[in-house]
Amino acid sequence: MTRAAAGEPGRGTARAGDDVESLVARTLSELSLREKVGQLNQRLLGWEAVERRGGRWRLTDAFLREAERWSGIGALYGVLRADAWSGRSWDDGIGPDDRREVVELVQDAVRGASPRSIGALIVEEAPHGHQALGGTVLPTNLALAATWDPDLVREAGEAVAAELWSSGVDIALVSGLDVLRDPRWGRGEECFGESAALAAEMARAVVEGMQGRDRGRLGAGGVGVVMKHFAAQGEAAGGRNGQSSIIGARDLEEIHLRPARTAVSAGAVGLMAAYNDIDGVPCCANPWLLTTWLREQEGFDGIVMADGLAVDRLAALAGTLRGAGRLALLSGVDMSLWDEGFTTLVETAVEDAAVANAVDEACRRVLRLKARLGLLRAPDPAAAPGAGAEPFSRTGADLDTARRNTERISARAARESLVALTGDLCPLAGIGGPVAVLGPYAEDMECFLGDYVSPLPPERRTSVRAELGRMRPVIDGPAGFEENPGAFREASAVVLVLGGTSQRSYADEFDANGAARATVATSGEGVDLADVSLPEDQVDLVWRVRAATAAPLAVVIVSGRPLVLTGIEEPADSILWAGYAGPHGPAAVAEALTGAYRPAGRLPVTLLADPGAIPLHHDDRHPGEDVYRDTPRPVLHAFADHRLGAGDPAVDNLTVEWPERNRATIRVHLDGGRPEGGEAVVAVFARRTGGSVVPRLSELLAFGRLKVPGEGLACEWSVSATDLFGSDDDGTACELWTDPRHRCVVTSRR
Structure with missing residues (x-):
């Protein structure tokens, strides 16, 4: 049973301890400007970093040049990726048995090129399973959303993270912040549907599944998650990918920022800034979005990664690639993806103190993440417990077991969808x-x-x-x-x-x-x-x-x-x-x-x-x-529509009580239907009246997917008065319903 209401729990961002902060500060002080900028770059297509010669995997000249250029590498995208774009297939790609060997080959070279032995963030696409040969494939997000089962999504995230961890991966790029507002947009399959409430709970489940609650599995069987795309990409005009999202501040906050807020509260270590602009301001060049709202208001302490080539696209706005890199950095982007603009930050920082300071701050955030993932080596391990661990001494990592577990969950998700x-x-x-x-x-x-x-x-x-x-x-x-x-x-x-x-x-x-x-x-x-x-x-x-x-x-x-x-x-x-x-x-x-x-x-x-x-x-x-x-x-x-079969569990009662002045308890009872019971999705909707804002026709307030025994089942959700009457606190009533037959109106807060 899952809450979809506002009033989310406290943010589990698990701030780095003094030991990690000390290691990060020392490492940052020892890096040259060129090395700092190198930590912010993710230029290579990872599948071009390795090649097979004479039956063995070897590093390419392009990779070796990049590592030498920056005395290390900040992050490497898609080493294990296999699909039509990468050109990697079962004929020439990196199979499951070779993954660890290849990643270790890469990491050894990166550490060897770095005077401080800093490893690279190994970044892989995992929007619905790891995009690698032999990676378990899940239903896409739109299908997962049809399960209305965040617990299943959390379990799937944990299983996929175990696969990634066992392969030597550090960071998963996962869709989950986009809310589908126009079906003409081709990327609708990556969304958890049209409801911000449903998308937010699914986003929470992804983060907690892959990283553990309060980031508890980072560096210990889980991987860091960069959630994408931030923000309002699902609102692009006419459903045209990456174009303008023309939206008011209220709808931006209530619809498109809600999943991001929930992902931050769950502890996501990264967000990916989207291609689109919001009312003319590109997300990668939006200091209000990336700094004021995200960091100052929401307390986000992770990294902001740009979408692929999004920094270079800013050259049309800034005039040059160098201007594009400066604009993105000062707006709040910490790490680029395949861009050239961020490579120019060395020259820009020499001439511009603001850029130099921003490079330091972005590098600090990248190094902090690397420390959490065991990619920084402490001179004295006792000074930073865990932070100096070798990235590949992954105790208990068993790829075959992880894949079998994920396959089981994928099969269950297919049925539930x-x-x-x-x-x-x-x-x-x-x-x-x-x-x-x-x-x-x-x-x-x-x-x-x-x-x-x-x-x-x-x-x-x-x-x-x-x-x-x-x-x-x-x-x-x-x-x-x-x-x-x-x-x-x-x-x-x-x-x-x-x-x-x-x-x-x-x-x-x-x-x-x-x-x-x-x-x-x-x-x-x-x-x-x-x-x-x-x-x-x-x-x-x-x-x-x-x-x-x-x-x-x-x-x-x-x-x-x-x-x-x-x-x-x-x-x-x-x-x-x-x-x-x-x-x-x-x-x-x-x-x-x-x-x-x-x-x-x-x-x-x-x-x-x-x-x-x-x-x-x-x-x-x-x-x-x-x-x-x-x-x-x-x-x-309609949204949440489904065909209810004869004898399937169904709602037979809906009530609301006020055990506290500012919190209500919604109770729903389901009959069990046939003697053996069955599965049921319960969704509670709300519509406010009164106040100064035109109310939405319906809002998803709470939901859950339940196994209902033959004798029936009661479930409940605790929601705040704000959930019912709105944040402006001047609503006068709220109608709740699960279906046309079961409705009630709340008019007081006892």
């Missing part, structure tokens, strides 16, 4: 005879994996068609309708697998920051769309199949963005939303269709009836109904 939208929850249960499985993604594996994913080994390939075939007879023949129309006369049911994919091909072209240029993908970075309707040929296929058979027709939607599904609502007997459920997605879908598992997930987004109504959200201040003359009912499936 499924959302039944219409019709029977398990449409094939009780139906005998063969099933026809068709559609563009019926025999596709990659469509379930999302963007930022490494290739799976060939033996892991499967599909919905293959997984259903393990459970019941599936009609032989091609998956295409035109090639085998006669099969429909034999089919007892038809399953259509539709939607989209974020698959990247090794033949694709990429921008300098890795975004796809020409690609078959329909979602992901660099794939913004003006029209998010289900493709016309897929809608046409549903209608043609419907015309060819009277058998039950089940549609599975695999997608990384909220698609408009209006065209298939009528012909389909049931619709199952699967997001990008990960490598175990096909098996989870087969289980749900046949009744081996009853889906209990909820939509983390609003599905609209018409693409022209974008954007609309559950927490808007004004309704969208009866506004458009051509689409008077613009919402097809």
